[in-house]
Amino acid sequence: MTSRHLILGGCGFIGRHVANRLALNGDTVTLVDRNAPAFILPSEASTRVNWRQAELDAPNWDDLVAQADVVHHYAWDSIPASANKDPGGDLSRNVRPTINLLDALVRRGSGTLIFASSGGTVYGNILQLPISEDHAIRPVTAYGTGKATAELYLQLYRQMHGVDCRIARIANPYGAGQNVARGLGAVTTFIDKALKNEPISIFGDGEVVRDYIHISDVAICLAEIAKAPISDEYIFNVGSGLGTSLNQLVEHLEAGIGRRITVQRLVGRSFDVSANVLSVERIKRVYGWSPRLTLREGMRLTLSNLAEGREFPDSY
Template sequence: MFNSGVTGRTRPHLVLGGTGFIGRHVALAIAKSGDHVTIASRTPPKFEFPTEVRSRIAWICLDVASADWLPLLREVRSVHHYAWASIPATAQDDPARDVVVNLVPLISLLQAFKELPTGSVPLIFSSSGGTVYGKLSQIPATETHELDPITAYGATKVAAEQYLRLYRHLYGVDVRIARIANPYGAGQSTSSPQGVIAATIASALRNQPVTIWGDGTIVRDFIYISDVVSGLIALSRAESECLPYSEFNIGTGDGSSIRDVVRTLDAIIGTSVMVKYETGRAYDVPVSVLDVSRAATVLSWRPEVSLVEGMGRTVEALKGGGAFSH
């Protein structure tokens, strides 16, 4: 299924959390570009990469909590960090565990990075554009918006960002922070409350009611996974001397309510989706929309897939049981 290791003249890119939703799509894009990639996770993937790229993809068993980072970092071209062991709900239930399983391993990784030649290996980190800003004082939110999370999940992401900037300042680590909005697409968990679009589509396709927290008026910046990936790849490939900032919003700049999502799905599948309303959650900000002007200017990147198109692609992929969006 996978190479146990990659040989050749080029060093691979390392994708931590490479079997997860974002990680697998980034790995696929890297391999399609002709580069080699090593995906790292605690358990082997339960899906198949397309045949044409398998020779360029290797999997290694890695626990970020106990990894021997330095030998690994010396063999790679870049590190994509998508290994995060919580979602907002679980982080809220146990904030101390959230710090232990997420922030502590990141600091260990950064300690290894400072032993490398300055700026030799870029580190791309997936932060949370939907939680780090908290309740927005301006819409859409630029990267200069105050970081004021109202969730434990967002607080840990902010702390992670602070450590990344610290190591950039003190040791010259080439850190690049992607504040990703609300990604969706095939391959995302359909049972997690974090992936509302995937979960909504999956429930509708099973003729089951869709659970909505609150009255459905909360607004999110939903971004299709192919646009997330193109933004992350653009960020990873930018020349370091051309990056005046370390933080970039990756979103669409447009907001849609959960009710909008349900109405769009009704139109796509041609039937009314059953909805079950639950009490709203205190840690859900009412509006989260990101300004992506900085990424457009510095990275020459813009999202291309509309909500209607992206949801349509996701419906078709989930009908076929696909692990990837296209």
């Protein structure tokens, strides 16, 4: 059975890959973004995808949600650095529009909302690895606090109004087409620097550990979450379940490009959590999902896609 999907932030990295996956499944998709698409979807998907221009803080929510069975909320008007500089603005530009969206879904009386949270920032300093969804939320950045606050409102509206809200705490996605300028994603940043023969900057000793997942695996997972029936379990980590240090990341990249990379060591940053690795046992149990690509395989695919000038893999 096909369905109609509305993707906020649909022209972003996650949004366009989820759109491609859904369209290949036969669904119809509307991308909502302030910017027109700057990418070309594969021909077999493009006929089922359209675009509407809207700002996150001033759309006609009732009109938008009326056109969809599932709303995907992947729009977020900040990154960790900008959120820390202006926490109040981050709250106003991101959390308030999320509440307005929830109110529109209450007025509609039906529909599913998928929210892309941040598995890398909402947990904060970790008590136990890998991190399960039951771990306390203790963000140490304004960005993580904003995401956690939005999560709490989704849970509130689920309890108070019965809105079918589902939360995906995504690890560190990477892949061809990710916007390097936004400063998100060590894998993408390292690859970009290496291909330009520029030194890679690492803060501290390089032993900071993170969970990296290829965008194609993220897209498959989010499409599965969107398709699933309503469940009492609705918060899911989306990651690889494995940790990789920055030093190991450099080693994987050197193996992929076949040469050594210059690394510039900088003073460590106080806000960098030492380790963040997500447990994916819950989503494996509930939906049967697990990532297909190892980090080494995903990096090889990314390098291949970049060399061929392609963003979307042949298949998901």
